[in-house]
Amino acid sequence: MMLEVHGLESFYGRAHILSGVHLTAAKGEVVALLGRNGAGKTTTFASIVGLVPRCTGTRVFGGTDISGLATHEIVRLGLGYVPEDRRIFTDLTVEENLLVGQQPPREGAPTWTTEDLFDLFPNLAEMRGRLGGHMSGGEQQMLTISRTLMGNPSLVLLDEPSEGLAPKIVEQMAHAIIEMKKHGLSVVISEQNLHFARLISDRAYIIEKGRIRFDGTMAELDAQEEIRDAYLAV
Amino acid sequence: MDFLFIQFLNGLASASSLFLVASGLSIIFGVTRITNFAHGAFYMLGAYMAYTLTEHWSGALGFWGGLLAAAVAVAIIGALLEIILLRRIYQAPELFQLLATFGVTLVIEDLVIQIWGAEDLLGRRAPGLKGSVDIFGQAFPTYELMLIVLGPAVLGLLWLLFHKTRWGVLVRAATQDRMMVAALGVNQARLFTGVFALGIFLGALGGAVQIPREAVHNAMDLQIIVEAFVIVVIGGMGSVLGAFLASVLIGELNAFGILLFPKISIVLMFLVMAVILVIRPWGLLGRPESHARSALGTAERPIRPLGRGGRNAVLAVLLVLLILPVFGGSYxxxxxxxxxxxxxxxxxxxxxxxxxxxxxxxxxxxxxxxxxxxxxxxxxxxxxxxxxxxxxxxxxxxxxxxxxxxxxxxxxxxxxxxxxxxxxxxxxxxxxxxxxxxxxxxxxxxxxxxxxxxxxxxxxxxxxxxxxxxxxxxxxxxxxxxxxxxxxxxxxxxxxxxxxxxxxxxxxxxxxxxxxxxxxxxxxxxxxxxxxxxxxxxxxxxxxxxxxxLGGIQTVAGPVVGAGIYKALSIFIISETEFWKLILGTLIVILVVAFPQGVVGFAVDLFRRRDPDDGEAGEAPA
Structure with a gap:
């Protein structure tokens, strides 16, 4: 297993956000973490990369116990993280944004150069010198993913990559994630959009109120209409 | 007219030194969010170090090398301070770093007197730049001309550093969003140390280049720190170019203010800052502070009414205060x-x-x-x-x-x-x-x-x-x-x-x-x-x-207790020893590290841990 998480408990102050969340991802697998707004998807990702101070449970990445490591140490092991709100450096150009994400090549993980990423997202190639703040939401989403890929990760946590994007851009995102999988990357995405998740994922988890309510293949999820209705339908 | 031009050049020369100090302060604030009160103390330390080194090393190389070495030495001290002290308190409320650096300032002020004495020290003149040049029939010191060039030169070098090196790009990224930089695998701690050292280097260099111009003395720090803060704020916190423009503005203001408005020359700088801030609330080139993104899941304890134990403590203190005249003398x-x-x-x-x-x-x-x-x-x-x-x-x-x-x-x-x-x-x-x-x-x-x-x-x-x-x-x-x-x-x-x-x-x-x-x-x-x-x-x-x-910002009782501790301590220490700054400064630093919530915040934490239901919300305020 590339990533193994068991019994994850997270707190914000006294609020208990996650209760015993578990999640695994194998090499080259695309896994979806599905759930409504406020279900605990973002907290799960933030807990994995060490951004939640009060959090316990097993977190193993590539055979290394990452619980207790600092965020930058976890990321340097090859666990890339793309936050939900994109967090582009708006004062930096596209190329400078990519430079910040740059890490040395890593054994067993695909290596990305700026040019590879411009192939993956041709829109970005045309705006290398543009400031991050002068880009559209879709372009920023492409940039934030590219920036994380510059770290040559072996697994990427993608928090709601389709959120707020035009259908045409969502399609490009799906294409890019499939491309990442082809390169041998593991991808964990969080999504509210079941349709989008179905296009790209091998397996899915459903999270609701900080607990995992379902875990299985996409085919299994498709067979269980009542679960979809209970936890995903709007 | 000629006189005015010379005065203009004087303004530019002092603007250069101001810029060195202010840019360092601005860079440190931009990335680490530390309001570095000790910046003036490091400026002063730079001047003293440069004095000592240039006295020992002879020749032109000795002089210029001495200035540079002094700045580097002070930057190393700054880096150590960041690693040993500041790194422990980044999680504390933002102003706590201000308090810690205030303590450090007191310590440095006393150490400087212990090491170099209380007398003013006159440094060496710069070899090769001792004379003056003739400008419109007026003699203008060559060294001042060099300073005029130094400011823009440093500005240019900083621009190259921040735009053409990866380290510089990381610094700019961290100025905007520290957490995201960490989430991309950058070691924040090391980046902060580097930035802090660079900022201190600039401040200390600003002090070092003063030695041919003015006597080195132990009140240099307070003189410069307020001016440097004003410049950083006028320019926009974190903006190096803004600091440069503001330095020129303040340098010229000082040069001409004394001629035009001798009555209010001391306050001119503050008047200008007030006007600029009213028109541009984030300084000339600053940007609205993005709402600080705290780490996920940190919760600040809200201010609550005291529990029963707390109220009893207040009553006990009041009682002691009431009977104090019975056993206390008039002092x-x-x-x-x-x-x-x-x-x-x-x-x-x-x-x-x-x-x-x-x-x-x-x-x-x-x-x-x-x-x-x-x-x-x-x-x-x-x-x-x-x-x-x-x-x-x-x-x-x-x-x-x-x-x-x-x-x-x-x-x-x-x-x-x-x-x-x-x-x-x-x-x-x-x-x-x-x-x-x-x-x-x-x-x-x-x-x-x-x-x-x-x-x-x-x-x-x-x-x-x-x-x-x-x-x-x-x-x-x-x-x-x-x-x-x-x-x-x-x-x-x-x-x-x-x-x-x-x-x-x-x-x-x-x-x-x-x-x-x-x-x-x-x-x-x-x-x-x-x-x-x-x-x-x-x-x-x-x-x-x-x-x-010191008392703790998250409690109502904190400031009262803080006032008691600080005032009593300082009155006592001042009466007992001549090293009061050293001792008081060290105590402040220790208290900051030991009680990052303030003394009362710490006590309340201790109390609540033992008795978690005490003083909960829902209790009617008295």
Whole structure:
């Protein structure tokens, strides 16, 4: 297993956000973490990369116990993280944004150069010198993913990559994630959009109120209409 | 005309040194969010180091190498300070780093005197640049010309560093979003150390290049730090180019201000800052502070009414204070009276910064206005004490109404700097308006009424007024108005969205805080029997900040306890030893590291851990 998480408990102050969340991802697998707004998807990702101070449970990445490591140490092991709100450096150009994400090549993980990423997202190639703040939401989403890929990760946590994007851009995102999988990357995405998740994922988890309510293949999820209705339908 | 041109060049030369110091301060603030009060101390250390090195190393190489080596040595000291001290307190409330660096400043000031003595030191002249050049028939020192070039040269080098190296790009990224930089695998700790060292290097270099121009002395730090802060704020926090423009502005202002407005030359800089901040609330090239993104899942403990244990402690302290005159002599009572006054002062500052979210670097203004209010009433109207106690706070009230109206238009450090500007304007009016305020000589003969003139009587009077004052502040904190004020502090956007007029609420909070501080000032004037410009000066404001932070900003009792600890400690240490700065500074640093929540915050944590249900929300405020 590339990533193994068991019994994850997270707190914000006294609020208990996650209760015993578990999640695994194998090499080259695309896994979806599905759930409504406020279900605990973002907290799960933030807990994995060490951004939640009060959090316990097993977190193993590539055979290394990452619980207790600092965020930058976890990321340097090859666990890339793309936050939900994109967090582009708006004062930096596209190329400078990519430079910040740059890490040395890593054994067993695909290596990305700026040019590879411009192939993956041709829109970005045309705006290398543009400031991050002068880009559209879709372009920023492409940039934030590219920036994380510059770290040559072996697994990427993608928090709601389709959120707020035009259908045409969502399609490009799906294409890019499939491309990442082809390169041998593991991808964990969080999504509210079941349709989008179905296009790209091998397996899915459903999270609701900080607990995992379902875990299985996409085919299994498709067979269980009542679960979809209970936890995903709007 | 020729003279004016020379004066213009003089302005540019001093702008260069100012820029070195201010750019370092700005870079440090931009990335680490540390308001580095010790920057002036490092500037001074740079000058002393450069003095020593250039005395030992001969020749041109020795001189220039000495300046550079001094800056590097001080930068290494800065890096060590960051690693050993500051790294431990990044998680503490933002202003705690200000407190820690204030402690460091005190320590460095004393160490400098121990190592280099208290005498002014005249450094070597620069080899090869000792002469002067002829400009329009006037002699202009060559060294000053070199300085004029140095400023833009450093600006250019910094631009290259920040745009053409990966490290520089990382620094710019971290200025904007530290957490995201960490989430991309960058070791923040190392980046911060590097940035801190670079900033200190620039500050120390600014000090080192001063040695051929002026004598090195042990008050250089305070002289430069305020000016450097003003420049950073005018330019926009974190903007290097902004710091450069502001340095030129202030350098020229200093050069010409003395010619054009000799009467108000001291305050010109603050006037300009006030005007610029009112027009551009984030400085010339600054940007609105993005709402600080704290790490996920950190929760600040809300301010709650004391539990039963806390109330008993307050009663016990009151009881001790009531029987104090029985076993205390008049000296002790005098000290206790002063501590009580500062407790009220600190509580009023806490109302403004802890509850209202408006940090004030100039709270002395209202304290001093109260003190001068009473002195003027006595001098011109011969008002008796009862009248003075009632009327004098009105001057502080008026000052708060006027200054507050401008200040609440800003936020964060900019607001804090505008409060400083107003305090300095008030100070300079008091200092320079001889006919009315007595200027430097102050106003004498402000004595309490006969019935209150014994130490015991005045002590009880002060105790009564301060206790009632603190209770009223507490009542305000837990009133609907207090909650509204806190909502404006925590989320302007949400406060707006539920129909709260933020500026109006904060203005009211500002006025209340200023008036309570004024009452403290009135009592202080009666205690001392006189008022001086010192009562309205920066050290009083800094004392207030130290008290609030030391006690703990997240409790109402904190500032009162902080005032007690700090005032008592400083009075005691000053009377016992000549190394008081060293000891007090070290104590402050230790307290900051040991109690990052403040002393009372720590005690409350301890208490609540043992008895978690005590003092929970839902308990009716008394």
């Amino acid at each position: 002790l009572l005098n000290v206790a009276t002063e501590v009580l006054i500062f407790a009220l002062f600190a509580a009023s500052l806490h109302l403004m910064m802890g509850i209202g979210g408006m940090v004030s670097f100039g709270h002395a203004a209202y304290f001093g206005l109260g003190a001068y209010g009473v002195a003027l009433l006595v001098k011109f109207l011969e008002i008796p004490m009862a009248g003075g106690l009632v009327l004098a706070p009105l001057l502080a009230f008026t000052g708060a109404v006027l200054f507050g109206w401008f200040c609440v238009r800003l936020t964060g450090v900019y607001l804090a700097m505008l409060t400083l500007a107003f305090a300095q304007i008030a100070w300079s009016i008091v200092f320079q308006w001889d006919a009315v305020t007595g200027g430097d000589n102050g106003l004498l003969g402000v004595w309490p009424a006969p019935w209150a003139s014994t130490p015991e009587a005045f002590y009880y009077l002060t105790l009564a007024i301060c206790a009632v004052g603190v209770m009223m502040i507490r009542r305000i904190v837990f009133s609907p108005f207090g909650y509204t004020l806190r909502s404006c502090r925590d989320s302007v956007l949400r406060a707006d969205a539920i129909g709260i007029d933020r500026q109006r609420i904060q203005w009211l909070g500002f006025i209340l805080a200023g008036t309570f501080a004024g009452i403290g000032g009135v009592l202080f004037a009666y205690l001392k029997g006189s008022v001086f410009p010192d009562n309205i000066s920066i050290p009083i404001s800094v004392d207030g900040l130290v008290m609030v932070l």
